[in-house]
Amino acid sequence: MPIRETIARTLDELGAFSDPLERLEFLIDQARAMPPLPDTDKTEANRVEGCMAQLWLTARFADGRCRFHSDSDSLVVKSIAGLLCSIYDDATPQEVLEFPPDFLAEAGVTSHLSANRRNALTQVWKKIRAFAEAHR
Amino acid sequence: MTSVLPFDAEAFRARFPILGQPVRDGKPLVYLDSAATTQKPVEVLDNQRDYYTTMNANVHRGIHRLAELATEHYENARVKVARFIGAPDPRSIVFTRGTTEAINLVAQSWGRAHLTPGDTVVLTAMEHHSNIVPWQLVAATTGAKLAYIPFTPEGELDLAAFERLMQGPVKLVALTHMSNVLGTINPVESIIAAAHRAGAVVLVDGAQSVPFMPIDVAAMDCDFLAFSGHKMMAPTGIGVLYAKPALLEAMPPFLGGGEMISKVTLESSTWAEIPHKFEAGTPNIAGTIGLGAAIDVYEAMDRDGARRHEEALTAYAIERLMEVDGLILRGRAARRGGAVSFSIAGVHPHDIAHFVDQDGIAVRAGHMCAQPLIRQLGETALTRASLYFYNTRADIDALVASLLRVKRFFDRAP
Numbered sequence: 001m002p003i004r005e006t007i008a009r010t011l012d013e014l015g016a017f018s019d020p021l022e023r024l025e026f027l028i029d030q031a032r033a034m035p036p037l038p039d040t041d042k043t044e045a046n047r048v049e050g051c052m053a054q055l056w057l058t059a060r061f062a063d064g065r066c067r068f069h070s071d072s073d074s075l076v077v078k079s080i081a082g083l084l085c086s087i088y089d090d091a092t093p094q095e096v097l098e099f100p101p102d103f104l105a106e107a108g109v110t111s112h113l114s115a116n117r118r119n120a121l122t123q124v125w126k127k128i129r130a131f132a133e134a135h136r
Numbered sequence: 137m138t139s140v141l142p143f144d145a146e147a148f149r150a151r152f153p154i155l156g157q158p159v160r161d162g163k164p165l166v167y168l169d170s171a172a173t174t175q176k177p178v179e180v181l182d183n184q185r186d187y188y189t190t191m192n193a194n195v196h197r198g199i200h201r202l203a204e205l206a207t208e209h210y211e212n213a214r215v216k217v218a219r220f221i222g223a224p225d226p227r228s229i230v231f232t233r234g235t236t237e238a239i240n241l242v243a244q245s246w247g248r249a250h251l252t253p254g255d256t257v258v259l260t261a262m263e264h265h266s267n268i269v270p271w272q273l274v275a276a277t278t279g280a281k282l283a284y285i286p287f288t289p290e291g292e293l294d295l296a297a298f299e300r301l302m303q304g305p306v307k308l309v310a311l312t313h314m315s316n317v318l319g320t321i322n323p324v325e326s327i328i329a330a331a332h333r334a335g336a337v338v339l340v341d342g343a344q345s346v347p348f349m350p351i352d353v354a355a356m357d358c359d360f361l362a363f364s365g366h367k368m369m370a371p372t373g374i375g376v377l378y379a380k381p382a383l384l385e386a387m388p389p390f391l392g393g394g395e396m397i398s399k400v401t402l403e404s405s406t407w408a409e410i411p412h413k414f415e416a417g418t419p420n421i422a423g424t425i426g427l428g429a430a431i432d433v434y435e436a437m438d439r440d441g442a443r444r445h446e447e448a449l450t451a452y453a454i455e456r457l458m459e460v461d462g463l464i465l466r467g468r469a470a471r472r473g474g475a476v477s478f479s480i481a482g483v484h485p486h487d488i489a490h491f492v493d494q495d496g497i498a499v500r501a502g503h504m505c506a507q508p509l510i511r512q513l514g515e516t517a518l519t520r521a522s523l524y525f526y527n528t529r530a531d532i533d534a535l536v537a538s539l540l541r542v543k544r545f546f547d548r549a550p
Contacts, residue, residue, distance in 0.1 A: 025545065052486055073516065074486045075484060076486065076487045077486070114490070114493075117490070
């Protein structure tokens with residue numbers, strides 16, 4: 001699916017919740033359905049720093065597209081990181097760089113998150129962006 | 137002597153304006169993070185306003201009336217602190233930014249002057265980072281070694297292991313009086329006596345204990361006691377190092393600058409008398425006077441009654457928390473204070489804190505600045521509810537109800 005459509009669908013889904021807690025619960029349910037990272041991928045190199053919980057992100061590049069997968073021992077963190085991964089997974093590096101996740105804040109999706117959780121989101125985005133830049 | 141009314145938690149709570157403040161869409165604030173910092177009563181808030189509206193000036197050097205007033209109140213706070221902890225001589229009270237700076241002062245001043253290669257500093261495995269890292273720093277520069285008293289699964293110090301450690305060349309024992317994670321109150325009196333018999337000096341980290349229980353440094357016979365004002369109703373940025381005057385006299389300055397000198401030439405300087413030798417620069421005057429105001433609140437209250445209230449509330453909290461299926465209490469020491477840490481199977485501590493925060497409940501989650509302790513428990517983080525005299529059963533009931541909701545949410549099938 002082109003990234004524009006992924007973003008539009010994500011915003012539609014999340015915009016359906018007027019209660020931030022219900023929206024978070026929806027994201028957590030999605031996170032719980034995501035397959036966990038294998039332990040062999042939970043390495044220091046894949047660690048996302050700046051988050052109080054343990055958070056890992058793997059990035060792979062195949063057939064001109066980026067593949068992102070994340071995991072955390074905190075379901076809230078996993079749900080936030082997973083949201084970003086689901087948006088940018090299967091996108092081209094160009095698409096990743098063209099659509100930074102500012103639209104999430106603009107849509108109010110991240111407004112209920114604590115500063116620490118927003119920081120986790122920023123750190124995940126930095127890793128995703130760096131990976132896309134390296135494969136542009 | 138004025139009579140003191142029996143402690144009444146509701147009446148005491150009413151003196152803390154912030155506790156009446158709604159949070160999260162009008163939900164009442166349930167503040168269970170007092171081991172991190174306590175809230176401030178009207179007496180301290182008014183004091184801070186009064187200070188800045190009636191006497192703000194720099195201390196010690198001024199000739200004018202305001203400087204005189206500020207100096208009088210600043211030094212009077214020192215007298216109050218000395219009386220509060222049973223120190224016979226106010227010169228034994230050094231004002232610092234907090235417990236951390238007080239311990240760093242001892243490590244950098246006493247430690248560098250006394251520790252040599254091969255000496256041992258004995259700590260415990262339940263210390264806050266502020267009583268580990270300063271000693272690691274000084275050990276790296278002096279060649280001293282660090283050794284740790286382990287703790288049992290109940291969260292009590294292994295005193296037999298301590299006795300064995302004291303067979304070695306121990307120069308200093310530094311330990312927490314009350315664990316900020318486990319709540320354990322350590323038997324500091326017997327540890328101090330044993331350390332003294334072995335010729336070691338003892339530093340007690342009183343950050344959690346001084347706010348909670350009466351302390352008498354003369355009876356306890358500790359050489360150093362460090363604590364923070366902000367955990368006992370005073371403003372942030374003010375703390376205390378108590379030290380036996382003879383030790384302070386012999387210690388070199390920690391920081392150099394104004395206020396701490398007697399005479400300065402271009403070549404060298406001589407130092408002011410204690411405690412001023414250790415208070416370089418303009419001190420936290422408002423904070424110090426605020427600490428004095430907080431001590432006034434302690435001295436005007438039924439402290440035994442307040443402590444009994446907190447002990448009963450801690451027991452109630454533990455009993456009610458056990459209603460949450462899968463909750464594991466961390467720390468079951470026989471003598472304990474109101475820091476209650478726990479984990480819940482299948483729910484990350486940060487997620488617990490996040491969800492109870494949605495209900496207006498403030499708890500702490502993480503390593504609580506005690507990573508070695510948390511690691512020994514086999515965890516990466518814990519959730520902690522910590523109590524103070526203004527908490528009531530209603531706060532505990534709100535926490536348990538919220539935890540039960542969290543548990544239901546995480547337990548349901550995705």
